[in-house]
Amino acid sequence: MIEVQKVTQTYHSFTALHSVDLTIHNGEFIAILGPSGCGKTTLLKLLAGFMKPVSGKIVMDTTVVASKSKLVPPEKRNIGMVFQSFALWPHMTVYQHVKFPLLHHPYTAYALKGRIEERVHDVLSLVGLEKLSNRYPAQLSGGQKQRVAFARAIAHQPNLLLMDEPLSALDAELRMDMRKEIQKIHRQTHASIVYVTHDQSEALAMADKIVVMNNGKIEQAARPEVIYTKPETEFVAKFVGKCNIIKGTWTNDVFIPEQFPLERWPDIGVSVNLKQKGIYPVRPEQWQLTKDHNQVLNGVITFVQYQGKEIHYTVEVKNDIWTVHDSVHSSRFYVGDRVNLSVKTKSTETVLI
Known part of the structure; x- marks a missing residue:
């Protein structure tokens, strides 16, 4: 379980997060939803370990990983990340992308290190890329590149998978297909997922719980059907479903x-x-x-x-x-x-x- 407790973050004189509280249960799919500048990406960066909060703390499985005086860096957290820009290495094949975290991530289980070839095959099969394992990123479509990014992120079996608007660079029809892929990955990996998006339809379609943010604060956190049918604030009513x-x-x-x-x-x-x-x-x-x-x-x-x-x-x-x-x-x-x-x-x- 991950707990964000009274976390505040500032950039010079601007307060990006105002005393945010959030609990992420094991295996839960959380969508962080809100307009540009609402603080959702800042929250993701804090969960990833890219920065320390100015106050409050983040606890992962009873261990404090971030506070004003402490920061456990990303490479020492059992997380995977999927970026908006794919962030693939042009000199590596699909196979090499998936193999890389198995060789180098400190949280890769010993059992996985003993069957790396099998694990790479399993992951590529999960995302439908087993026939493209020898291709380089320049030889892939946008959807295929995103699948590689997913495969690399889940290869070492992270406890937490962080996604920063991973579908925003894809066309509308491909986004619909990739939603199904993400849901399949979630079902089969059982990882907790924090999915940042400004697209309400993505959040409603995939998440177990939606966290609606505005001006650095959480307006409402609840199941999608509750967010849609019983908005707690005027902002949630207007932003989700356009009341x-x-x-x-x-x-x-x-x-x-x-x-x-x-x-x-x-x-x-x-x-x-x-x-x-x-x-x-x-x-x-x-x-x-x-x-x-x-x-x-x-x-x-x-x-x-x-x-x-x-x-x-x-x-x-x-x-x-x-x-x-x-x-x-x-x-x-x-x-x-x-x-x-x-x-x-x-x-x-x-x-x-």
């Missing part, structure tokens, strides 16, 4: 929108924190659109995007712009159409507003 944030007043679990004081909206699982701030978050897919029948809550379609199984609408409602995702099997609307909006309840029924 529509409606201002108003909560009274006995009933919400009264500020701009529509005659309306009464049901509680669809809003967190206590958001209720206290007078916020009602509505996911784009939680809206129901119908043709205008002169109801109070209506708006005008200002933008339409066909997305295959969904149609994404932008709706102007009074002075606000709301995002709506509707099924292609529902009624089709076009720019300029006036529509009613209603909120879907948990039972998929709708409450007309």
